[in-house]
Structure formats: C-alpha cells, structure tokens
Amino acid sequence: MTRPFEQLTDAELLQRYMQGDEGAFREIVGRYKNSLYAFLKQFLNRTDLVEDVFQETFLQLFTSRESFDLNRPLRPWLFTIAANKAKDTLRKSQRTSAVPIGAISEAQDMSFDEMLSTLGSDNVSPYDKLEENETVHRVNEVIAGMPENLREILVLAYFHKFSYKQMADVLSIPIGTVKSRLHTAVARFAKDWKATVGSKEVK
Numbered sequence: 001m002t003r004p005f006e007q008l009t010d011a012e013l014l015q016r017y018m019q020g021d022e023g024a025f026r027e028i029v030g031r032y033k034n035s036l037y038a039f040l041k042q043f044l045n046r047t048d049l050v051e052d053v054f055q056e057t058f059l060q061l062f063t064s065r066e067s068f069d070l071n072r073p074l075r076p077w078l079f080t081i082a083a084n085k086a087k088d089t090l091r092k093s094q095r096t097s098a099v100p101i102g103a104i105s106e107a108q109d110m111s112f113d114e115m116l117s118t119l120g121s122d123n124v125s126p127y128d129k130l131e132e133n134e135t136v137h138r139v140n141e142v143i144a145g146m147p148e149n150l151r152e153i154l155v156l157a158y159f160h161k162f163s164y165k166q167m168a169d170v171l172s173i174p175i176g177t178v179k180s181r182l183h184t185a186v187a188r189f190a191k192d193w194k195a196t197v198g199s200k201e202v203k
Contacts, residue, residue: 010074018065029058032075035160036082042155043086045144046093053089057082076166083152083170090148142192150185157182 005013005027016024036057040050060081069077143151156162156170167182168175 011070014068014070014074018068025062028061028074032078033058036078039079039155039160040082040086042140042143042159043083043152044090045151046090049086049089049093053082053085056085060085073166076162076169079156079160079162080170080172087148138196139193142189142196145192146185146188149181150188153178153181154185154189157185 005016005024008016008024008027010028010031013024013028017028033054037050037054040053040057041047044050044053057078061078143154146154152171153167156167162170164175164178167178171178173181
C-alpha cells in the first residue's frame, strides 16, 4: 500500500518526483512555500521582486530533477537556491530598471504553470496575519534597513531556525564567518532597534 504524500520524508518525495510523480513535487511546494515566501519577503524588502524570485526558486527545483542529491537535506538546498536568486535579482535591479523575470516559466509544461498559479491563494496568509502586529512591523523595518549580508543571516537564524552549518551551506561561507557575522548582525539589530523604539516613543 502506497503511503500518502504527507507521510513521506523530503528525500522520499524527491525520489518519487525523480520517478516522474509531479504530485510529490506539489507536496514539496506545499511544505515550504510559506517559509520560503516569508524569507524572500524579508530578504528582498521589495514586494515587486518577491513573487518572481519565489517562482524561479521552485522552477529551478522543478527542472533539476536529474541533479537531485538525495543525501542532501532539501530545506537548506532550497533556501540556497532562493538566496542566490534573490542576490542576483537585487544586483540586477540596482544596475537596471526592474525587468520581469517570470517569463522563463513560459517554456515549461502547462501542468507546472497551473501548479504555480495556485500558490498565490494561501502562501502568505500566516505571515500577513503576523504583519498586522505593530511590533512585528517594527522588527521588519529594522531588518530592512540592515546591510544585505547581516539581514540575510539574521533572517535565516532567527526566523527560520537554521543551524550554523546550514547557514554556512546556504551562504557559502565558513562556519566561523557565520558565527562572527551573526554576532555582528545581532549587535546591529539591537542598536537599530533601540534607536527605532526610542524615536517612536519620542513622537
């Protein structure tokens, strides 16, 4: 008897997808779309870019069937793809006017296009509800104002609970650099947070 998708591990889902089962891929999307979207929203701080990078991340996963490494945890791998694409997109947007990058999906199978179109309905609701909280809004404001390298490591560590090793893999830096950069990021956040809260109270 075949177990339902929700009972399968990530590796088992990847194995099923490599064998041609697109339902397994949709289960992967369902597991990670909320956390990945929230990560990109905080990392990019550009609403107009989030959706494109979000779709491109899953598009790369969708089209990389032949190169899956089943011995590698999926979550850090997926966030590595997202972080790299986010950095590339930020660099491009700084050099030129914003250019839509979603057109790449036009060449894909209709089944994948249809699957992606369903993501918009519920992929941000838990996070958007959090944003209604003023404290969370202030936190996001402070994080948005931090340098990119400090912002990304703070988001990975505190919002998505990555380990030092996982962050090192995602960001392609040594663990020692992860620790020192995170220390710097926390200190910077504390300083900026104090300044922000102080300015709000004065008003």
